[in-house]
Amino acid sequence: xxxxxxxxxxxCSSPAGAGGPVPxxxxxxxxxxxxxxxxxxxxxxxxxxxxxxxxxxxxDPVRYSRFKSERAxxxxxxxxxxxxxxxxxxxxxxxxxxxxxxxxHEHLGARRTLGVDSSAAMLxxxxxxxxxxxxxxxxxxxxxxxxxxxxxVISNAALHWVEDxxxxxxxxxxxxxxxxxxxxxxxxxxxxxxxxxxxxxxxEEPFRSALGGDPPLDPVLRVMRPEEYATILDGLGFxxxxxxxxxxxxxxxxxxxxxxxxxxxxxxxFASRLPDELFGEYVDRYSSRLVDGSWPRRASEPRRAGRAAxxxxxxxxxxxxxVDEVSDLLQHLIRNACVNDGAPESGQEVRSxxxxxxxLEGTGLDLERYxxxxxxxxxxxxxxxxxxxxxxxxxxxxxxxxxxxAARWRRDPFGGELVDGEIWGRGAIDMLNETSGMxxxxxxxxxxxxxxxxxxxxxxxxxxxxxxxxxxxxMLREHPDAVRADYVLTESGGFEMPLPSRSGPKFPMxxxxxxxxxxxxxxxxxxxxxxxxxxxxxAVVKAADVVRRIAQFEPGTDISDTWRRFVTxxxxxxxxxxxxxxxxxxxxxxxxxxxxxxARMAHAATHTTFAPTIAxxxxxxNVIPDTVELTLDIRTLPGQTAQDIDQMLQQxxxxxxxxxxxxxxxxxxxxxxxxxxxxxxxxxxxxxxLRPGSTNVPFTTVGATDARFFxxxxxxxxxxxxxxxxxxxxxxxxxxxGDDERIDQESLRLGVEFFEAVARDFxx
Numbered sequence: 001x002x003x004x005x006x007x008x009x010x011x012c013s014s015p016a017g018a019g020g021p022v023p024x025x026x027x028x029x030x031x032x033x034x035x036x037x038x039x040x041x042x043x044x045x046x047x048x049x050x051x052x053x054x055x056x057x058x059x060d061p062v063r064y065s066r067f068k069s070e071r072a073x074x075x076x077x078x079x080x081x082x083x084x085x086x087x088x089x090x091x092x093x094x095x096x097x098x099x100x101x102x103x104x105h106e107h108l109g110a111r112r113t114l115g116v117d118s119s120a121a122m123l124x125x126x127x128x129x130x131x132x133x134x135x136x137x138x139x140x141x142x143x144x145x146x147x148x149x150x151x152x153v154i155s156n157a158a159l160h161w162v163e164d165x166x167x168x169x170x171x172x173x174x175x176x177x178x179x180x181x182x183x184x185x186x187x188x189x190x191x192x193x194x195x196x197x198x199x200x201x202x203x204e205e206p207f208r209s210a211l212g213g214d215p216p217l218d219p220v221l222r223v224m225r226p227e228e229y230a231t232i233l234d235g236l237g238f239x240x241x242x243x244x245x246x247x248x249x250x251x252x253x254x255x256x257x258x259x260x261x262x263x264x265x266x267x268x269x270f271a272s273r274l275p276d277e278l279f280g281e282y283v284d285r286y287s288s289r290l291v292d293g294s295w296p297r298r299a300s301e302p303r304r305a306g307r308a309a310x311x312x313x314x315x316x317x318x319x320x321x322x323v324d325e326v327s328d329l330l331q332h333l334i335r336n337a338c339v340n341d342g343a344p345e346s347g348q349e350v351r352s353x354x355x356x357x358x359x360l361e362g363t364g365l366d367l368e369r370y371x372x373x374x375x376x377x378x379x380x381x382x383x384x385x386x387x388x389x390x391x392x393x394x395x396x397x398x399x400x401x402x403x404x405x406a407a408r409w410r411r412d413p414f415g416g417e418l419v420d421g422e423i424w425g426r427g428a429i430d431m432l433n434e435t436s437g438m439x440x441x442x443x444x445x446x447x448x449x450x451x452x453x454x455x456x457x458x459x460x461x462x463x464x465x466x467x468x469x470x471x472x473x474x475m476l477r478e479h480p481d482a483v484r485a486d487y488v489l490t491e492s493g494g495f496e497m498p499l500p501s502r503s504g505p506k507f508p509m510x511x512x513x514x515x516x517x518x519x520x521x522x523x524x525x526x527x528x529x530x531x532x533x534x535x536x537x538x539a540v541v542k543a544a545d546v547v548r549r550i551a552q553f554e555p556g557t558d559i560s561d562t563w564r565r566f567v568t569x570x571x572x573x574x575x576x577x578x579x580x581x582x583x584x585x586x587x588x589x590x591x592x593x594x595x596x597x598x599a600r601m602a603h604a605a606t607h608t609t610f611a612p613t614i615a616x617x618x619x620x621x622n623v624i625p626d627t628v629e630l631t632l633d634i635r636t637l638p639g640q641t642a643q644d645i646d647q648m649l650q651q652x653x654x655x656x657x658x659x660x661x662x663x664x665x666x667x668x669x670x671x672x673x674x675x676x677x678x679x680x681x682x683x684x685x686x687x688x689x690l691r692p693g694s695t696n697v698p699f700t701t702v703g704a705t706d707a708r709f710f711x712x713x714x715x716x717x718x719x720x721x722x723x724x725x726x727x728x729x730x731x732x733x734x735x736x737x738g739d740d741e742r743i744d745q746e747s748l749r750l751g752v753e754f755f756e757a758v759a760r761d762f763x764x
Contacts, residue, residue, distance in 0.1 A: 058271035061097045061125035064264040065692070068099075069753045072689045073760050074246070075100050075156040078185045079107055080453075080764030081242055087111045088151035091175065093141040094158025098126030098134070099692055103685045104154055105134050116141055128693065142168050149177030157265075159186045160223050166232050173236045182238070188223050188245065194262055197289055202270060207282055210274055246450075259287050322440065326748045327423060329359060329436040331416035333399070334425035340400035340465040347470075349462035350377030352399035356439055356460050363446040370479060372462070372470035380475075380482050381458040383446055385763065390454035391678070393763055394485035394715075395442060395755055396706060397435025398464030398471065401427035408739045421726075421745050428743040429735045431491035434721055435460055437751035444756055452763035459483055464706050467666055472706035476713050487679045487717070487762070488710045492701040494687075494721035494754065495732045496694075498598060503571045507687055508699035509680075510719025512562060512672025514604075515636035516704045517645045518665040520629055521546065523617075523656075528624035536624050540617050543628035546653055546660060547612045550632070553652035555608045557583035558637050562672065562700045563606055569697045597730030604702035608648065609635045631665075635702060638670040668704065671711040673718060682762040683720055690722055690753055703736070722754040723747040 064071070086109040092101040095115030105113035115136040117123050126136045141155065142162040153172045162168055173182055189195065202211060230243045263271070263283065271279050333352050340347040350371065357367055360381050370378040377399070385392065404413040404426050411417050413426045427433075442458040461471035468474075475483050493509040523546055525539030559581055567580045579585040586606060593599040603609075610632055617628030634645055642664060650657050675698045684696050707717035723732070724746035735741045 058268040059119040059121050060264065061122050063260065064122070065097065065125075066264065067261055068692070069686075069690050069757055071157070072100060073757060074185050076103075076685065076757065076761040077246065077764045078154070078156060078183050079104055080761070082108060082152060082154065082181055082183050084109045085151040085181075089148065090114070090152040090154065091116065091144065091146065091150055093144055093153065093155040093172070094161070095126065095136065096122045098123075098129040098136060099689060100156060101126070101136070102129050102131045102134055103688065104152075105131060107681070107685065108152060110151070116144060142171075144171060144175060146175040150175050150180055151177060152181045152183065154183040156185045157187060159184055165224060165229075169229075169232055170236060173238075182233075186223050190223070194258060195266060197286060198262065198266060198270070201282060201286055201289070206278065207270075207274065210278055211270075259283065262286075322444075322752050323745045323749050326436050326440045326752050327418065327745055329355075329439060330423055330428070330432055330743070330748065331418070331425075333432045333436055334416035334423070334427055335414055336399075337414040337426075338400045338462075339403050339426075340463060341403050342466045344373055344470070345375070347400045347462055347466075348375040348377075349399040349460075349471075350375045352435075353377035353379040353460050353462075356399075356435075359439060360443055360446070360458075363443055365446050368482060370475065370482075372474040372478075376462040376470040377460075378462055378471060378475055379458075379460040380479075381442060381446075383442075383450070383452060383456040385452050385455040387453045390452075390763070391486040392455040392457065393679075393759060394457040394459055394483060394488045394710075395438040395759075396459045396461065396472070396488055396490040396710075397431055397438050398461050398491075398706065399432075399435060400462055400465045400471075401430070401432070402465050402737050405739070410740055413741070418745075419742075422742045423745070423748075424740070424742040426741055428741045429732065430737065430741070433743045433748060434491055434751055434755075437721075437748060438755050440752045441756035441759065444752075445759060450760075452759070454763045455485070456759055456763055457483065457485055461706060468706050468709060472709045476709050480713070484713060485710075485715055487677075488707060488715045489679075489718055489720045489755070489758070490705055490707050491721070492703065492705060492719035493699075494751075495723045495727065495729060496725055497570075497697075498595065498729050499570050500573060500576060501571045501695075502573065504693035504695060505691060506570050506695055506697045507691070507722065508566070509683060509696045510701040510705075510707075511675055511698040512638070513670065513701045513704055513708060513719075515638075515640065515670040516666065516668045517634040517636055517642060518667075519632050519634065519645075519649070520663045520665055521632065522661040522663070523628045523630065524659050524661070525624070525626045525628070527626040530622035530624055533624065537626075539625045539628040542656065542659065543615065543617060543630060546656055547615075547630065549654060549656070550610050550612060550649075550652050553610060553648070554587075555648060557586055557606050558608075559583060559586075559606065560638060560700070562638075562698060565675070566605075566697050566699050569695070571695075595730065597728075597733045601702065601729075601733060604635065605700055608637055608640065608645070609702070610649075610652065611635075635704075636670055638672060640670070642667050668708060670700075671708040672700070673707075673711055673716045677716055679716060679718065679758075679762055682758055683718070686754055686757040686761055687722060689757065690750060720754070720758075722750040724750055 084107070088108065088110050090104060090108055090110045090113040092104055092113060092115045095101045095117045096119075098115050101113060101115035104110075110133065112133045112135070115126060115134065116139045117126075117136070118138060118140055120138060123136055123138055129136075141158055153175055155172070159165060159168065169182070169184070176182060201207060226243045226245055230241060233241045233243070267283070270282060274282060332355055336351040336355065338347050338349045338352050353369060354377065356379050357369060360367060366382045366384070368380045370380070372378070406413055411419070411424045416423060416425045438458060439460075442456070445456065459475070461468075461475065463469055463471035494507050496505050496507055499506050523539050523543040525542055526537035528536050564581060567577050572580070579589055580602070586602070590599045590603040611634075612630055613633050614631035615628065618625040636645060646662065649662060653660055680696070687694055687696050701719050705719060707719060710717045724744055726744040726746055
């Protein structure tokens, strides 16, 4: 379904004398100071949800926030047009519940930011925002004035609630200093069927009489043409201006969700003026009209639903939800069963890259397919940016999955079954959920004609579950121009850790990964007859002792900079932070903790780990074996070399070392990316918008991903994403390469919204 929020006009202008661009930076934390120099408001002007007069505050922050990410997308696009104002002053007019006010404050590097709104209910929600330098006030945005010159006045989806836009824009401009910036976003969709129906109903009885015969048709939801705004801004003395019209398409699940959307915004002007019982009747009639066919629909086809086309300034979309679309795509990827057992001919990811190409076709994208070997498919799609000098972003997912032991699963591991809101199957967690979610986000952007400043690339690769030989590594070596990007987002981030943080939920995003060192051990013995085992030189018995020694070996605890930064940013109670930063205390914690998932992750993040994973030995039941081969999966810490690991192995095996041959299979040293980057800031803004009150924390993934190849090629690469709280951290960790792998549909929705919002925020 199409919500009533399609096209929006944006303007961002600077008066004569404005300086050049200043890099955005996060402001330092200081104690909020009293509001001095801000003009206060009587608070008796027209509320944002009505056209003046005696009306009640009908805004509901909970209902409004239900579609928070969709409502925030235009704001972040607008914010991308504004130059940073380090140590500056900002006003956010029509601030609502304040999350976006805080985002603007941090993005612009402001010293102080004032959020203004006339809804007490929305401002009550803003009370939870405690960022230093940010304050809120109740007031009439149409009459806003400031005793001190401001650096930025920003207003998101508020101007259309007030009359006389030339006069209002003049007042807002008067509040700016000589080098100030005015940034305004306003919906331009008054002719959308949802709004037309709302106005038509207001003209019917009994609603018209209850509204005093004067339904508020103008100026609410009425805006001028872009060229008219440009003329106003020019007359106000702005030396630089950007006036844009952009279509935002959002998919909703049902008519009831469309009603919820408009009740959160445009219908508030009727809720504030009608008695509760009569407004309930109004909503019932509105809903029935949508069901009866006044709502425009198009026939949909699975997996291709959701294409946008500009119609009357709005995005008309198939009646299919994001959840339906990404779920269907994920189920198909699971059923393709691209199992990678390490053999060159395994995987056959071409089944899934062909599927993804078919899904993305028809949106005007540049699609290229590559095969390192027959069947080892890789797919690249691009949305070219308008500015070749702007940073580029690559979204990367892999199409292969690891083998399964089907007998240990409660459901078909390649059935892709949907059960109680969860999709089951190998790859549901690792990482087909994000491979499909990235594709849906990418297609959504392409279908609406979105044109970023920097180039956006989608890459689906083969062979991640082995060594990347026929996937990411091969693409960077053989086709670097097709995939090289300044920033790369891939798997392993965005699950909530059960931490006792003092400042809200924490979501680890992977800034680095441990190295891999795979070795084969050949334990030597002496062959003999199985009937005479006493004092025999049995390689199996000896290998069992080798495995036991390796399992009991305890390398030193490493408190790395990344681990220290993770603990610090997690904002843990002091006693817990001290425990996690002391090697001795940390060893005790991982040994004794009742939360096995956290203990395993904390141990792996701070230690070199040795895992015996494969054992082969013996030739016949009645023959004492003379050789046993053991395969070890060793994960190394930053700075460790193959020589360091060989020395640890010798130490672990002890006096049996002269009877064990060590053969290195593959080695990849640990990699990492910096945290203080614009992409990290962008991910934080998006996470806070989708999961209010939450914070991203840097972490090192204990497994290996294809991000390592891009880091070595010069990219900043993060393991990112966002998952719901339906999946516990322990479940999340155990389902990687484990049994009964599954993902909930709320996580699928969050994943699509996360990657779409990051692309909009970062590349705008």
